[in-house]
Amino acid sequence: MNHAIKPSGNELAVKVSGLTRRFRGKVAVDDVDLQIPAGQVFGLVGVNGSGKTTLIRHLIGGLMPQSGSVRVLGLDPIADRVDVLRRTGYLTEEDTLPRWMRVGELLDFYRGVQPNWDQRFAGELCDMFRLDRTQKLSSLSKGGRARVGLLAAIAHRPELLILDEPSSGLDPIARGEILETVIRTVNDDGRTVLFSSHLLDEVDRVCDRVALIHGGRIIEEVELLSLGQQYEEVVGRSDGPEAPLGDSYASFGYKSDGQEWSVLRRTDDSINRSETDPSWVSRPATLSRWFDARVSQQENRIPQESAS
Numbered sequence: 379m380n381h382a383i384k385p386s387g388n389e390l391a392v393k394v395s396g397l398t399r400r401f402r403g404k405v406a407v408d409d410v411d412l413q414i415p416a417g418q419v420f421g422l423v424g425v426n427g428s429g430k431t432t433l434i435r436h437l438i439g440g441l442m443p444q445s446g447s448v449r450v451l452g453l454d455p456i457a458d459r460v461d462v463l464r465r466t467g468y469l470t471e472e473d474t475l476p477r478w479m480r481v482g483e484l485l486d487f488y489r490g491v492q493p494n495w496d497q498r499f500a501g502e503l504c505d506m507f508r509l510d511r512t513q514k515l516s517s518l519s520k521g522g523r524a525r526v527g528l529l530a531a532i533a534h535r536p537e538l539l540i541l542d543e544p545s546s547g548l549d550p551i552a553r554g555e556i557l558e559t560v561i562r563t564v565n566d567d568g569r570t571v572l573f574s575s576h577l578l579d580e581v582d583r584v585c586d587r588v589a590l591i592h593g594g595r596i597i598e599e600v601e602l603l604s605l606g607q608q609y610e611e612v613v614g615r616s617d618g619p620e621a622p623l624g625d626s627y628a629s630f631g632y633k634s635d636g637q638e639w640s641v642l643r644r645t646d647d648s649i650n651r652s653e654t655d656p657s658w659v660s661r662p663a664t665l666s667r668w669f670d671a672r673v674s675q676q677e678n679r680i681p682q683e684s685a686s
């Protein structure tokens with residue numbers, strides 16, 4: 379059976395506009411606009427507490443927008459919660475499955491409540507994830523339970539799969555093989571994946587596009603294929619204690635081990651480029667170098683509230 383979904387090219391799986399959320403007056407998500415085209419594997423990256431889970435909870439109807447709007451597969455996750463949950467798969471890092479159940483009992487439960495459940499696919503996934511239906515969840519490792527959670531998140535072939543820090547619970551085998559295979563399988567069908575993680579090598583391997591969230595705000599979105607054309611890392615030696623490339627908008631993320639400097643800069647920075655010592659070497663920026671530099675740039679910024 380072919381389960382592929384063919385997005386028309388301009389459909390949005392997720393559309394978030396002007397979303398703000400405060401907890402006891404403290405902002406967790408700050409005026410976020412986010413659009414994820416159907417069929418993409420989209421990464422959401424950010425340091426701890428940057429707002430990833432709060433944003434994701436709005437997508438599955440777990441939080442109501444205080445201001446702004448959220449649409450998932452064209453639906454309102456609060457008003458159309460049941461439809462959204464039927465068409466969405468969700469796995470979080472939290473280990474909350476009922477441990478007194480056996481794997482098979484839990485899967486039968488999901489089959490009963492999820493009308494789109496694909497029993498044959500669930501069986502294939504059980505084999506692939508090396509799960510035994512007779513085993514009690516309490517006797518599985520944390521990684522084993524995370525695999526059951528992953529199976530339950532995808533066996534109804536969701537149009538949108540949301541993975542919120544799934545790797546925290548998965549053992550290295552599941553991380554390396556299973557997660558990547560699952561994301562590719564879901565995406566090969568033309569379905570959309572939103573993958574929130576702090577493990578940048580995983581994000582780099584599977585995602586098409588990445589948004590960096592910091593302090594509740596989306597700081598930047600990049601296409602992974604063109605990141606190295608937009609940003610470069612410049613590395614060289616400098617005797618002085620000063621940052622060698624000046625402090626224009628385009629050069630930031632300075633790191634030094636005492637002698638060697640590493641600087642991130644935008645490749646469209648022609649002024650700084652002409653002033654660079656020719657002995658310095660430049661190379662395309664990696665996702666992790668870009669992430670470090672962008673986060674440190676944000677953290678060194680004086681907060682708006684205390685600037686006056």
Ligand SMILES: Nc1ncnc2c1ncn2[C@@H]1O[C@H](COP(=O)(O)OP(=O)(O)OP(=O)(O)O)[C@@H](O)[C@H]1O
Binds near residue numbers: 427432
């Ligand atoms: N229910 C809540 N009550 C109060 N504050 C909250 C609540 N949920 C989140 N926050 C706060 O909102 C901010 C964003 O948290 P959030 O969990 O969304 O970040 P995150 O990027 O998912 O972090 P992590 O990577 O650690 O899971 C943090 O300052 C957090 O303490």
